[in-house]
Amino acid sequence: MTQQSASLTPPLRRTPLFERHVAAGARMVEFAGWEMPIQYEGILAEARAVRSSAGIFDVSHMGRFEITGADAAAFLSRVLTREVAGMRNQRARYTLICNQAGGIIDDTIVYRRGVEQFLLVPNAANASEVLGWLVRWREEWGQDVEFNVVTRETALIALQGPNAEAILQPNCAVDLSNFPAFRSVEAPVFGVQAVVGRTGYTGEDGFEMVLPAEAAPDVWNRLADAGATPCGLGARDVLRLEAGLLLHGSDMDATVTPLEAGLDRFVSWDTGEFIGLAAMQQMQGAGLSRVLVGFHLLERGIPRHGNDILDGETVVGSVTSGTHSPTLDMGIGLGYVAMGAPEPGTRLKIDIRGRRVEAEVASIPFYSRRR
Amino acid sequence: MHPEDRRYSREHEWARDEGDGTVLVGITDYAQEHLGDIVFLELPPVGTQLDRNQKFGEVESVKSVSDIFSPVSGEVVAVNDVVVDSPEMVNEDPHGSGWLVRLRPSQPSEMDELMSAADYESMLESLE
Numbered sequence: 001m002t003q004q005s006a007s008l009t010p011p012l013r014r015t016p017l018f019e020r021h022v023a024a025g026a027r028m029v030e031f032a033g034w035e036m037p038i039q040y041e042g043i044l045a046e047a048r049a050v051r052s053s054a055g056i057f058d059v060s061h062m063g064r065f066e067i068t069g070a071d072a073a074a075f076l077s078r079v080l081t082r083e084v085a086g087m088r089n090q091r092a093r094y095t096l097i098c099n100q101a102g103g104i105i106d107d108t109i110v111y112r113r114g115v116e117q118f119l120l121v122p123n124a125a126n127a128s129e130v131l132g133w134l135v136r137w138r139e140e141w142g143q144d145v146e147f148n149v150v151t152r153e154t155a156l157i158a159l160q161g162p163n164a165e166a167i168l169q170p171n172c173a174v175d176l177s178n179f180p181a182f183r184s185v186e187a188p189v190f191g192v193q194a195v196v197g198r199t200g201y202t203g204e205d206g207f208e209m210v211l212p213a214e215a216a217p218d219v220w221n222r223l224a225d226a227g228a229t230p231c232g233l234g235a236r237d238v239l240r241l242e243a244g245l246l247l248h249g250s251d252m253d254a255t256v257t258p259l260e261a262g263l264d265r266f267v268s269w270d271t272g273e274f275i276g277l278a279a280m281q282q283m284q285g286a287g288l289s290r291v292l293v294g295f296h297l298l299e300r301g302i303p304r305h306g307n308d309i310l311d312g313e314t315v316v317g318s319v320t321s322g323t324h325s326p327t328l329d330m331g332i333g334l335g336y337v338a339m340g341a342p343e344p345g346t347r348l349k350i351d352i353r354g355r356r357v358e359a360e361v362a363s364i365p366f367y368s369r370r371r
Numbered sequence: 372m373h374p375e376d377r378r379y380s381r382e383h384e385w386a387r388d389e390g391d392g393t394v395l396v397g398i399t400d401y402a403q404e405h406l407g408d409i410v411f412l413e414l415p416p417v418g419t420q421l422d423r424n425q426k427f428g429e430v431e432s433v434k435s436v437s438d439i440f441s442p443v444s445g446e447v448v449a450v451n452d453v454v455v456d457s458p459e460m461v462n463e464d465p466h467g468s469g470w471l472v473r474l475r476p477s478q479p480s481e482m483d484e485l486m487s488a489a490d491y492e493s494m495l496e497s498l499e
Binding site for chain 2 (some may be wrong): 042
């Protein structure tokens with residue numbers, strides 16, 4: 001038996017919860033320069049726990065930048081694809097950072113904490129590039145805005161699943177029954193001051209909490225004691241793909257635009273001016289040569305990143321993410337295709353290491369929770 | 372942890388002489404543990420002739436795909452349909468009901484060239 005791909009390269013960064021993961025017997029792997037848990041009990045069991053009850057994820061490897069200053073809102077409105085000047089306090093937004101060609105440098109969540117105070121959460125693999133990008137444009141525009149990287153002194157814990165509110169409410173002063181999606185608040189959680197957002201990356205209800213690093217292990221333990229299942233990045237990847245959420249570096253990168261990635265709803269077309277808008281408008285007029293589609297397999301098998309996508313005998317694209325969906329019990333995936341904008345139900349074939357497997361275009365998300 | 376009634380390959384397959392001219396083949400407990408949740412298996416049809424160390428199938432977990440190699444030369448005389456339908460059986464009982472194929476070895480002496488359980492576990496320790 002030989003694994004077809006593997007990677008492990010030191011030296012690696014560790015989150016404030018590293019000791020907790022190792023003590024719990026999690027399998028640790030390298031991810032974006034960090035030593036992270038890929039699984040505890042098993043990816044499928046963890047994914048099931050999040051769909052049916054609740055799970056906790058250590059996502060402290062993601063960046064956390066405090067962005068402050070008189071020009072902070074104006075600055076971010078020019079850097080992010082969604083304007084934030086009109087964003088109310090205690091709100092969170094999913095947004096993209098694009099280059100001048102409209103290519104996606106990263107996808108992030110921005111939290112508004114005050115008139116001149118924001119928190120930006122970039123992906124771990126892109127954090128340093130994003131910081132460099134922000135600094136570059138601040139110098140270019142000469143704006144009054146400060147960046148304070150708090151990744152090291154904080155932790156980020158995601159609590160996700162239908163029982164998330166029930167688990168958090170007894171330990172959080174805010175009335176969570178009146179705290180809708182993409183709301184954020186600064187409030188004590190288990191007695192520790194935290195930024196709490198009703199956000200996530202699993203397709204379930206839930207919260208993401210930025211906490212002081214030293215308090216994170218205790219909060220983690222107490223969430224687990226309250227019934228949340230510790231989950232690794234393996235389950236997180238399965239859950240986000242079932243929910244049709246893209247992963248930067250796999251499903252999008254600086255060579256594709258929000259239009260091609262199907263993320264145009266996260267672009268403020270009509271308000272303001274931001275980097276990449278002109279290129280996107282031009283592309284919108286000219287039409288798209290490829291678009292991201294979701295698909296599921298009609299036969300047994302698991303699509304993987306890099307597999308060819310065929311329309312009949314013609315290769316029309318390649319898979320960017322694929323997995324076995326435990327919730328749907330079928331192979332699912334995302335990929336870019338050059339064949340117009342195929343409707344759900346359109347037949348495709350996926351070349352899985354030489355075996356051509358029948359598939360069809362599916363609507364994204366593959367899985368939606370009951371509300 | 373790895374039973375002594377069978378032999379082991381460097382690629383983490385086991386082969387057990389059934390005493391009836393056939394050999395049962397599967398993957399080791401270490402292998403299933405390392406792979407994580409197995410969700411898909413591709414195995415050869417009955418009648419396939421395999422050389423020693425020839426790839427004869429794939430075992431796919433949620434996160435990775437691995438090739439499986441034949442520990443000895445021979446003909447596939449049976450395939451475990453139960454694990455094809457329920458791949459999690461390989462995680463649950465890799466050395467028992469999670470076996471993969473039954474071979475009729477063409478070179479029975481090849482079994483002697485595989486590792487004992489003790490040697491296999493020594494090899495695993497060197498991998499840690």
